Amino acid sequence: MKKxxxxxxxxxxxxxxxxxxxxxxxxxxxxxxxxxxxTKAELPSxxxxxxxxxxxxxxxxxxxxxxxxxxxxxxxxxxxSLRTSYMEVSAGPSFGVMNQGSTEGAVGVLxxxxxxxxxxxxxxxxxxxxxxxxxxxxxxxxxGGKVYLQRSSATAGFYLPNVLCSAGIHQRINTESGNRISxxxxxxxxxxxxxxxxxxxxxxxxxxxxxxxxxAPDHADNRKLGNLVIGGGLTWAPKADFSVFAxxxxxxxxxxxxxPVDGLEQFLFDFRGGVRFQIGN
Numbered sequence: 001m002k003k004x005x006x007x008x009x010x011x012x013x014x015x016x017x018x019x020x021x022x023x024x025x026x027x028x029x030x031x032x033x034x035x036x037x038x039t040k041a042e043l044p045s046x047x048x049x050x051x052x053x054x055x056x057x058x059x060x061x062x063x064x065x066x067x068x069x070x071x072x073x074x075x076x077x078x079x080x081s082l083r084t085s086y087m088e089v090s091a092g093p094s095f096g097v098m099n100q101g102s103t104e105g106a107v108g109v110l111x112x113x114x115x116x117x118x119x120x121x122x123x124x125x126x127x128x129x130x131x132x133x134x135x136x137x138x139x140x141x142x143x144g145g146k147v148y149l150q151r152s153s154a155t156a157g158f159y160l161p162n163v164l165c166s167a168g169i170h171q172r173i174n175t176e177s178g179n180r181i182s183x184x185x186x187x188x189x190x191x192x193x194x195x196x197x198x199x200x201x202x203x204x205x206x207x208x209x210x211x212x213x214x215x216a217p218d219h220a221d222n223r224k225l226g227n228l229v230i231g232g233g234l235t236w237a238p239k240a241d242f243s244v245f246a247x248x249x250x251x252x253x254x255x256x257x258x259x260p261v262d263g264l265e266q267f268l269f270d271f272r273g274g275v276r277f278q279i280g281n
Contacts, residue, residue: 019278019279020278020279021051021052021053021054021276021277021278022276022278023050023051023052023275024048024050024274024276025048025049025050025272025273026272027047027049027068027070027270027271027272028045028046028070028271029070029270029271030042030045030268031071031184031209031211031227031251031268031269032070032072032182032184033182033223036221037213037221037222038263042266044070044270045070045071046070047067047069048068049065049067049068049272050065050066051063051064051065051066052064056080059083059084060080060081060083061083062078062081063078063079064077064078065077069172070270071270072172072173072174072182072184073099073149073174074096074097074098074099075094075095075096075134076094076095076097077093077094077095077116077134078094079116086121086122086123087119087121087122088118088120088122089119090116090117090118090119090132091115091117092116093113093115093116094114094115094116094136095111095112095114096109096111096114096136096149097110097111097112098110099147100147101146101147101179112136112146113136113137114134114136114148115134115135115137116132116133116135117132118131118133119132126158127157127159128155128158128164128166129155129157130154130156132152132153132154133153134149135149135152136150138177145177145178145179146176147174147175147176147177148175149172149173149174150171150172150173150175151172152169152170153168153169153170153171154169155167155169156168157190162193162194162195163191163194164191165190166190167188167190168190169186169187169188170185170186170188171184171185180215181212181213182212182213183211183212184209185209185210185212186207186208186209186229187207187208187210188205188206188207188208188229189206189207190204192233199237199238200236200237201234201235201237202233202234203234203247204230205229205231205232205233205249206230207228207229207230207249208226208228208229209226209227209228209229209251210225210227210257211224211225212224222258222259223261224256224257224258225254225256225261225264226254226255227251227268228251228252228253228254229249229250229252230249230252231247231248231250232247232248232249233245233246233247241277242276243277244274244275244276245273245275245276246273248269249270250267250268251267251268251269
């Protein structure tokens with residue numbers, strides 16, 4: 001019976017590859033705190049991401065993604081997205097993968113179960129609004145030391161001639177139960193320029209970024225940093241089924257929102273780049 005199930009799963013996956021979008025990315029960042037509440041400014045941490053999506057039915061799409069975030073941990077998620085002319089609603093499981101606490105002897109949990117949900121409203125050429133989140137579910141009887149990840153975003157935008165302008169909030173949180181909370185929240189304005197018939201799209205980002213490291217009320221290791229960040233991106237799409245992209249940002253000015261912190265003159269940045277292609281058509 002197990003062999004039959006395995007063969008069936010392989011057949012389904014193979015069939016799905018006939019018209020599948022694949023996105024592969026490399027990531028790097030030093031814009032986060034380490035386990036001691038210090039910034040990782042000297043050397044960036046690296047990660048990777050892959051996303052595979054396919055159309056299940058005319059208005060239904062399925063996707064599976066894995067991301068090793070260099071600052072906040074590893075997630076594996078699956079989504080089913082239902083689309084209409086103006087709306088999209090998505091939901092599916094989300095798992096933290098081998099995320100390990102900072103305490104001595106901490107064990108990485110293979111899968112930390114969670115949930116991902118989102119929706120968007122789009123009036124083509126006029127306005128667009130999106131909200132999305134992935135979050136882990138705390139285990140019953142958690143005695144501390146487990147790592148829980150959460151990612152959330154909310155954006156709203158409008159179209160100008162050849163430009164999409166949007167404002168949004170993006171947040172990533174890594175919580176080690178019983179020990180500390182580390183998070184980054186971006187308040188940004190984003191613009192992406194394009195032209196009909198051109199294979200290039202150019203983006204500019206203006207962001208106020210807040211980095212938090214919290215242990216307990218009035219704890220000496222608590223940190224809260226503000227960053228004035230500028231970023232940009234470039235996408236080259238010579239064909240409809242193939243594109244290459246790169247995006248990055250850096251802090252022009254970093255300052256403490258609490259007690260004085262040493263080492264804030266170091267340059268904080270992040271970047272990501274990759275390729276999107278389609279298998280079949």
